[in-house]
Amino acid sequence: MRRVSLTVNAVEHEAMVEPRQLLVYFLREQLGLTGTNVGCDTSTCGACTILLNGKSVKSCTVLAVQAEGTEVTTIEALAQDGDLHPLQQAFHETHALQCGYCTPGMIMAALDLITNNEDMDEDEIRTGLEGNLCRCTGYHNIVKAIQQASSEMRSFATK
């Protein structure tokens, strides 16, 4: 077992983990943060996407011990004081989800994209989300949701 200390959703954690433990299972099973889903185990589907030091990462490709000293953000941290994050709100309003299993990963990947480029066109959104699979929606409403959230976040930033 190895000791690992990291910050998850602004809370510091210190824990003993097996060296082979994947970050996603550390989050889900040790911290109970089950909002991050596992869809494929091969880093293909992106359901497990989180932010690691602000960058989107598939947490099934990261060992918990590799997250030593990092700041992890999961879907659970996005809503503030009961208010949905603009991305969450937009996914809900535009029907960008059906079964919803891909949604947390989609939102986390989109958050990284928006943070780096507030003014994305549709092609940039699509290129940025190629690593996140959705089996239900056909993706169109996901693009719409990100466009809506991105414009809301821009107008909020300029206020």
Add this chain to the structure above:
Amino acid sequence: MRAPTIQKRTEQRGGVGESVQRPDGVPKTKGEFAYSSDLWAENMLWGATTRSPHPRARIVSIDTREALATPRVRTVLTHEDVPGRKSYGMEVPDQPVLAWDDVRYQGEAVALVAADHPEAARRAAGRVKIEYEVLEPLVDPETALADGAPALHPSGNVIRHIRIRHGDQEASAEVVVKGDYQVGMQDQAFLGPESGLAIPDGEGGIDLYVSTQWLHIDLDQLAASLDLPPSKVRITLAGVGGAFGAREDLSIQIHCCLLALETGRPVKMMYGREESFFGHVHRHPARLHYEHGAMRDGRLVYVKARIVLDGGAYASSSTAVCANAACFSCGPYNVPNATIDAYAVYTDNPPCGAMRGFGAVQTCFAYESQMDRLAKALDIDPVELRRLNAMDTGATMITGQEVEGPAPVAELLKRVRNAPLPPDGDAMDIRTLPGGVSNTTHGEGVKRGVGYALGFKNIGYSEGFDDFSTARVRLSVVAGEPQVEVHSAASEVGQGVVTVQMQIARTELGVQQVVVLPADTSIGSSGSSSASRQTWMTGGAVKNACEAVRARLLQRAAQRLGKRHGKLTLDGANIVSAGSGSVASISDIVGDDPIEETKEYHHRKTFPLDPRTGQGNAHVAFAFAAHRAVVDVDLDLGLVRVVEMATAQDVGKALNPQAVEGQIEGGIAQGLGLALMEEIQISQGRILNPSFTDYLIPTILDMPPVRADVLELGDPHAPYGLKGVGEPPTISSTPAIVAALRDATGRPLTRVPVRPDDIVGLDGQSG
């Protein structure tokens, strides 16, 4: 053809016909929605499955000692530990809960382990020593069908043969085209693998929380194999990460309960993606031989077809898939004479069963390919040929059944034909070209193609099955406001059936506050979330229960208020009379005495198909769609980019237009997958690509814009006139894409998914 009008009442927000947001949208976007994989119980164990590595073998011995001796392991179970029926199945109970004599496919379950930790369970599962006598697998369905083939099951190798003999069997035609087609094995590839949690109640009973499509068929099979009365088995729907047919059959259900009952502790089971490929049924691969005969003017005279569906090791829903393949084998066309033989066959391949489109997908690819071939032979425009033969209301199907509801086939086709075509690709932007940023072309060698297809399918269950759903509706007053509680066993698999139950209750009872309780088996069956039936059937049950509650409410109001107001009706949340206007509110009348009604909805009776002729009124209703695909093809490399999909679909009535659009777009994505990339590769009964690295599903870059034209031509027999929505988008999108590829390449392309090799001509077929 007009939709039945819904009685107009005071505007009620969030009712039928509005794009109401789904109530689970907030928890799902917050990561708070509890999928079956998220469940946890104090003191719980983890289950794991030992599976056969061989597609066909005889079990000589099973030794569990080493597995049991593994640290942290609590129990190891084999077939000897199954207390009740040792096999299960939705239609034919032919699949062992745990194999005892033979294994018939790679991945068949043989033993179970429960341990304190998931990895201990998996490690121990690998230590169950099973001695096999390995046998040569029978993997070719034609060989399995042939005389003298070794029987894989006591009943033989034919799961079902549907024989349709319609009209003149000797009819001759001026022009005849023949073709052989193949459809590969598609996977539903839902994103959330199989999982669930079983909790023993300490009194011999069990509670199971699981993602499934049909709670009560799980209950029947569980009770039989656990040897428990159904009252001792309670199933609650856990959060479902997609279904598409793959959750109709059992996966972890019996296994998880066996382990929990044996250990007396809660047990969780959760497949990984690789195990998921072995843990559920797939879409039947098919080989289809067709012969179409037509007059010179294009009118169809006859269709002859031989359809062979590879059912794999166990029956699953093969019998019904086979019937669908046969009944819809000629497409939504007027075909006066038909000779159809459809077979579902046992092999040692992975078991196949339900997937979106259910038998209609395979034949649609073949008959639409034939229509294009016929158009070419006749030198008629393929759209014109389809229009000429299109079914309409009153048409007779090849099963002899009259199509009673709206059948706007020609209209749907016209709409996709008239939709504006997308602009030419921009050779300066390689992202818009086949191959994309792989930079394989700057436009040279790229050719555009356009293709059309029509499809149709039954809604709901057929062949005399008494299909029904049950709903309980309770009207009460909470904090001075009326509230409706709706309870059913309908599985919310992502399609939105919870939302439509709320909408119906709002529309019928005029109450804003509606709560839909979790689906479970404490109420009667709602049937399956499949066959595009759940909105119709459970929607019908909720509507019936609401009407019964409304009748009692008005009766109570009349008793309370006396006869002076005359006839009372409900308008919004107010009770009104013609003379006096609003005379009371719902809250006034309900008070602290809630009104509750439980009602069933049954669709009208259907009948079996005659076993000799395949004739009969077997289906309740039909859904139709048309698709137009526009593709760009790199003729040198065989790479494809679907530029746009246009579709027109009659949905009867869009209860939730936004959800309808979501079904159409998502369904087209799966049809695109079958056309171009999705296939479980099997060699000698073994799956070669059980992962998302090697089994490809469409990404956000593969998915083209969708131009959807939704018609609402109410079905006279359905609640609100609605038709099912989920399956038609998947049925004719595949052949439309392939038709577009043929248009661009001139190649026959008789197999889906179409591979780059086929496009560049390495498939051995002449162009």
